[in-house]
Amino acid sequence: MNRLTIVGLVIVAILVIVAIFAPWIATHDVGATNLSLRYLPPSGQYFFGTDSTGRDIFSRVVFGARISLEVGIVVVSVSTFIGTILGALAGYYGGWLDRIVSGYVFNVFLAFPGLLLAIAMVAFLGAGLNKLIFALCIIGWVGYARLIRGQVLKVREYDFVQAARALGASDARIMLVHILPNAIQPLIVQASLGMAGAVLSEASLSFLGLGVPPPAPSWGVMIEEARDLSTLQAAPHALIFPGIAIALTVLAFNFIGDGLREYLDPRQRSR
Amino acid sequence: MRSGFKYKFFSALRRFAIFLLVVWTVVSLVTLLIELVPGDPAVAVLGEQATPEQFEQFRQLHGLDQPPFFFSFPRDAQNNRHFQWHGIKNRYTDYWIRLFHGDMGRSFRTDRPVIELILERYPATIQLALSALLIAVLIAIPLGVIAGKNRGTWIDNLASIVALIGISLPGFVIGPMLVYVFAVKLGWLAPSGRFDWTDFILPSFTLGAALAAILTRMVRSSVIEELGEDYVRTARAKGLSETKVVYKHVLKNGLIPVVTILGLQLGVLLAGAIITEKIFGWPGLGLLLVEDGIGKRDYRVVQGCVLVISITYIVANMLTDMVYRWLDPRIRVS
Numbered sequence: 001m002n003r004l005t006i007v008g009l010v011i012v013a014i015l016v017i018v019a020i021f022a023p024w025i026a027t028h029d030v031g032a033t034n035l036s037l038r039y040l041p042p043s044g045q046y047f048f049g050t051d052s053t054g055r056d057i058f059s060r061v062v063f064g065a066r067i068s069l070e071v072g073i074v075v076v077s078v079s080t081f082i083g084t085i086l087g088a089l090a091g092y093y094g095g096w097l098d099r100i101v102s103g104y105v106f107n108v109f110l111a112f113p114g115l116l117l118a119i120a121m122v123a124f125l126g127a128g129l130n131k132l133i134f135a136l137c138i139i140g141w142v143g144y145a146r147l148i149r150g151q152v153l154k155v156r157e158y159d160f161v162q163a164a165r166a167l168g169a170s171d172a173r174i175m176l177v178h179i180l181p182n183a184i185q186p187l188i189v190q191a192s193l194g195m196a197g198a199v200l201s202e203a204s205l206s207f208l209g210l211g212v213p214p215p216a217p218s219w220g221v222m223i224e225e226a227r228d229l230s231t232l233q234a235a236p237h238a239l240i241f242p243g244i245a246i247a248l249t250v251l252a253f254n255f256i257g258d259g260l261r262e263y264l265d266p267r268q269r270s271r
Numbered sequence: 272m273r274s275g276f277k278y279k280f281f282s283a284l285r286r287f288a289i290f291l292l293v294v295w296t297v298v299s300l301v302t303l304l305i306e307l308v309p310g311d312p313a314v315a316v317l318g319e320q321a322t323p324e325q326f327e328q329f330r331q332l333h334g335l336d337q338p339p340f341f342f343s344f345p346r347d348a349q350n351n352r353h354f355q356w357h358g359i360k361n362r363y364t365d366y367w368i369r370l371f372h373g374d375m376g377r378s379f380r381t382d383r384p385v386i387e388l389i390l391e392r393y394p395a396t397i398q399l400a401l402s403a404l405l406i407a408v409l410i411a412i413p414l415g416v417i418a419g420k421n422r423g424t425w426i427d428n429l430a431s432i433v434a435l436i437g438i439s440l441p442g443f444v445i446g447p448m449l450v451y452v453f454a455v456k457l458g459w460l461a462p463s464g465r466f467d468w469t470d471f472i473l474p475s476f477t478l479g480a481a482l483a484a485i486l487t488r489m490v491r492s493s494v495i496e497e498l499g500e501d502y503v504r505t506a507r508a509k510g511l512s513e514t515k516v517v518y519k520h521v522l523k524n525g526l527i528p529v530v531t532i533l534g535l536q537l538g539v540l541l542a543g544a545i546i547t548e549k550i551f552g553w554p555g556l557g558l559l560l561v562e563d564g565i566g567k568r569d570y571r572v573v574q575g576c577v578l579v580i581s582i583t584y585i586v587a588n589m590l591t592d593m594v595y596r597w598l599d600p601r602i603r604v605s
Binding site: 104107108111112113115116117119120121123124125126200203204207208209210220223224226227229232233236239240243246247248250251254 | 289292293296297300301304305307308435436438439440441443444446447448450451454455462538539541542543545546549550560561564565566570573577580581584585588
């Protein structure tokens with residue numbers, strides 16, 4: 001396996017551990033403000049320093065991992081689930097369902113930027129974690145459906161599927177036992193890249209004030225709070241640490257996705 | 272044989288139909304999503320203290336007194352939902368009719384026509400997107416060519432690492448970091464605003480960084496692929512210098528896939544511009560959408576901005592597709 005994939009896996013493993021054990025890893029209360037302790041530089045007591053209201057940045061970054069992973073996992077699993085079902089049904093049966101899904105949804109929803117659609121939905125629905133997850137799922141499933149549909153169309157014609165059909169296997173059995181396991185590999189690649197996308201979208205929307213509302217330690221919120229000029233001047237670390245957290249997370253999932261793709265598609269390995 | 276005038280005509284017709292379908296969907300979305308707003312938009316804008324007459328006047332002015340769609344399922348006296356037909360005169364058809372007259376309604380807050388607000392801000396966004404594109408190209412082509420020519424060396428690895436950083440650092444992290452270095456620490460550039468040409472530097476770089484990274488990777492693999500072609504061997508055999516081989520022959524062919532990515536990314540830049548404009552207080556469509564629209568609950572402005580950004584995106588993609596077909600005759604028939 002690719003060296004970068006391993007780096008990615010290690011980063012994600014650390015991230016998961018941090019998210020699960022956040023209350024034990026965090027050294028301070030994430031919400032506790034203390035103006036006499038504002039803008040403190042990184043030290044033995046405050047590993048990443050403190051922000052403009054004296055909150056401990058390390059603890060906030062640690063709890064931020066929870067929000068990012070929660071959004072990523074929920075969005076990717078829901079989108080994958082819906083996308084797989086609709087994509088498989090459309091690809092397997094064709095007909096009016098396929099005409100709606102591939103003829104209309106693919107052409108339209110992949111024709112304009114997902115971030116804009118998410119912004120528009122959250123703008124009307126109002127900000128909040130659940131609404132953000134809902135908006136990202138609405139946009140997210142389309143890519144998975146397209147992938148699965150393409151895979152199903154390909155695998156459907158293979159001899160072993162034809163053989164299973166000749167032996168009298170039901171549609172459900174053919175789809176679940178014969179087709180889906182063969183379509184699952186690219187799905188894992190897509191899901192890994194999807195995690196990177198979801199984490200990034202959550203941070204972007206929270207940065208714009210459309211995601212998780214401010215006191216919550218979302219990385220996007222932390223960056224938004226750290227970027228006014230007086231905070232930048234006094235405490236650049238308030239910007240840098242959550243920034244590094246986002247970059248590493250996105251990078252790790254991209255590494256895993258790219259690595260798996262190469263691993264699963266040997267033709268690309270030589271490039 | 273899938274070629275000739277008939278095929279070309281139908282494929283163009285098909286693409287135009289998809290374009291209309293996308294536009295119809297966007298308009299429907301922005302008109303219907305406004306119904307999802309929790310509570311009454313009139314209360315959200317005017318506040319709880321306004322008099323009933325003020326509410327009535329506001330609703331009438333913005334057409335909110337009309338039914339939202341052709342039909343609805345209101346509750347009756349027994350609290351059961353029933354189907355009710357409202358007819359042709361509703362907010363949905365009203366928005367369409369106005370749109371065909373170039374009217375996007377009036378701002379809930381300032382009472383100015385939304386189209387006017389958008390036209391005021393539109394040039395700033397396009398300028399930002401184009402200058403980001405330019406910066407990305409200026410970085411990516413030399414970097415990609417150098418990396419591709421020196422494949423596998425430390426130069427190539429360095430370029431790859433720089434590209435990776437560019438891809439994984441989102442604009443809202445790069446932007447404030449640039450502000451910290453160049454505005455706060457060095458004091459060379461202004462942290463926000465759009466007055467001088469120097470004000471373009473930080474926003475364009477912030478917006479273009481990710482694209483520069485993607486393009487660098489593309490140019491690199493394109494150059495590596497083209498360098499293996501027969502015509503390169505021929506060019507070298509006839510004694511052309513390596514510089515000429517790379518810049519005159521390889522780059523010309525290698526840039527075709529890059530052009531496609533560029534066009535597709537122009538749309539992504541428009542979405543990214545929303546964030547960049549917020550960082551730098553850049554007076555474009557994104558700032559109009561986020562601050563005046565969403566921030567002040569001016570839903571008419573939100574509708575207009577989403578619509579205009581989406582359509583610009585779709586048109587940019589269509590133009591790219593056309594340029595691509597024109598550049599590479601091979602895909603015209605396939």
